[in-house]
Amino acid sequence: MRITAAVLETSGGSFALRETELEEPRPDEVLVRVSSTGICGTDLEFATFFPTPAVLGHEGAGVVERVGSRVTSVAPGDHVAMSFTSCGTCPLCLTGSPAYCRSFDALNFGGRRPDGSSALSLDGAPVNGHFLGQSSFATHVVATERAVVPIDRNIDLTHVGPFGCGLQTGAGGVFNVLRPSPGSSIAVFGAGAVGVAAIIAAAISGCSVVAAVDVNAAKLEAARSYGATHTVDSSVSDSAEALREIAPHGFDFVIDTTGRQDVLRTAVEALGPLGRCGVIGVGPSQEMSFDWRSILNGRTVTGIIGGSSLPQVFLPRLLDLYAAGRFPVDRMMTSYPFERINEAIADLRAGKTAKAVLTF
Ligand SMILES: [Zn+2]
Ligand SMILES: [Zn+2]
Structure with missing residues (x-):
C-alpha cells in the first residue's frame, strides 16, 4: 500500500x-x-x-x-x-x-x-x-x-x-529496577521527558527526597510540579556540593538520563553506601569513569534498557496511572x-x- x-x-x-x-x-x-x-x-x-x-x-x-x-x-x-x-x-x-x-x-x-x-x-x-x-x-x-x-x-x-520508549524507560527504571522503598532518597540527573517519568515514579513510590539535576531552569521548575522535592541547577552551582547538602550521607538511588561522562561521575559519587545508580541515558560519552573507591562500599552501577519492561504488562499499568491523573x-x-x-x-x-x- x-x-x-x-x-x-x-x-x-x-x-x-x-x-x-x-x-x-x-x-x-x-x-x-x-x-x-x-x-x-x-x-x-x-x-x-x-x-x-x-x-x-x-x-x-x-x-x-x-x-x-x-x-x-x-x-x-x-x-x-x-x-x-x-x-x-x-x-x-x-x-x-x-x-x-x-x-x-x-x-x-x-x-x-x-x-x-x-x-x-x-x-x-x-x-x-x-x-x-x-x-x-x-x-x-x-x-x-x-x-x-x-x-x-x-x-x-x-x-x-x-x-x-521514553516514559517507559524513565518510569521502568524506578518501578522495575531500583524499586525505592517509601522514605528513601533519589537524585535524577536530566529533567527531560525520561527524567520527569523517573521523578513521577519516584514520587509515587514514596521517596521522601527526589532531587532533580539539570542545566535548564525551566525544566527544573517543571520538575517540582511533577514531584521533585529539591532542584539543582548545575549550570550555576557545584552539583556535587549541592547534592551533599541535600543528602549528607549520600543518596539511596541515583538515575542518569544524560549519558554524559562527567554527569555519571557526579551521580555515582552522590550515592551513599549500598546505593544504586541506574544508567538509562544514551548520550554523547562512550565511556564512564570514576575512582574505584566510589563503588567499593557496596554501590552498584547498572545499565537499564527500556525500563527493563515487559511492555505488554508494564505499559497498560503506566497508562492506568496516566488515566487516573497520577502520571x-x-x-x-x-x-x-x-x-x-x-x-x-x-x-x-x-x-x-x-x-x-x-x-x-
Ligand atoms: Zn526512545
Ligand atoms: Zn529474545
Whole structure:
C-alpha cells in the first residue's frame, strides 16, 4: 500500500515526507495506522549515522488495521501502543526480560527483518526501517506482534506514543529496577521527558527526597510540579556540593538520563553506601569513569534498557496511572502535525519542548 513516511535521505540530514510503499503484514506482523508518535533522543542519535534511506521513529501509537495470520494478541480496530521488539524464544525473553533479548540489537537496530527484507520501499528500492520494531515516522507501520501492546480505547491516542520508549524507560527504571522503598532518597540527573517519568515514579513510590539535576531552569521548575522535592541547577552551582547538602550521607538511588561522562561521575559519587545508580541515558560519552573507591562500599552501577519492561504488562499499568491523573505527562508534550517533523526536532534540540509528539 502507498503511505507517507518521513524519510531520512542522508545521515545527519533532515527528514523529507515521501510517498513510500509498505508491504502487507507477514504472519507475525501487524499493520497499524499511526495516530501519534513521540520523537525520542534515540531517533536524533541514530539519525546521525543510520544507513540511509531510512525511516526512524519508535514511540508510535495508533489503531490496528490488519493482522498477519498467526497474530492472536490484537485484532483490527484495537488501539495499541508500540514499543521495542524481541525474539520471544531466547532465555532472556522466556524469563520475562525482553529488553535484554539476545537478538535485541539485530531486531531493533538492524534496519531490516531477520531475513534481510524490509517492509518499506521507495521507487522500488528497499528503505531501512523496522526501527525498534516499528519505524513510526510514517502514516502506517508494519510492526511485529511483540512490539504491539493493546491498550484501553478510552485513552486519547494523541499522548500515548511516548509511553512506548521514553516514559517507559524513565518510569521502568524506578518501578522495575531500583524499586525505592517509601522514605528513601533519589537524585535524577536530566529533567527531560525520561527524567520527569523517573521523578513521577519516584514520587509515587514514596521517596521522601527526589532531587532533580539539570542545566535548564525551566525544566527544573517543571520538575517540582511533577514531584521533585529539591532542584539543582548545575549550570550555576557545584552539583556535587549541592547534592551533599541535600543528602549528607549520600543518596539511596541515583538515575542518569544524560549519558554524559562527567554527569555519571557526579551521580555515582552522590550515592551513599549500598546505593544504586541506574544508567538509562544514551548520550554523547562512550565511556564512564570514576575512582574505584566510589563503588567499593557496596554501590552498584547498572545499565537499564527500556525500563527493563515487559511492555505488554508494564505499559497498560503506566497508562492506568496516566488515566487516573497520577502520571500527568501530557503536560510536558507539544504536538506538531506530522508535516512539521523537522520543526519539532529543531524545537526539541533547542530545549523549547521536553517532548515533541507528531500527530497524524
Ligand atoms: Zn529474545
Ligand atoms: Zn526512545
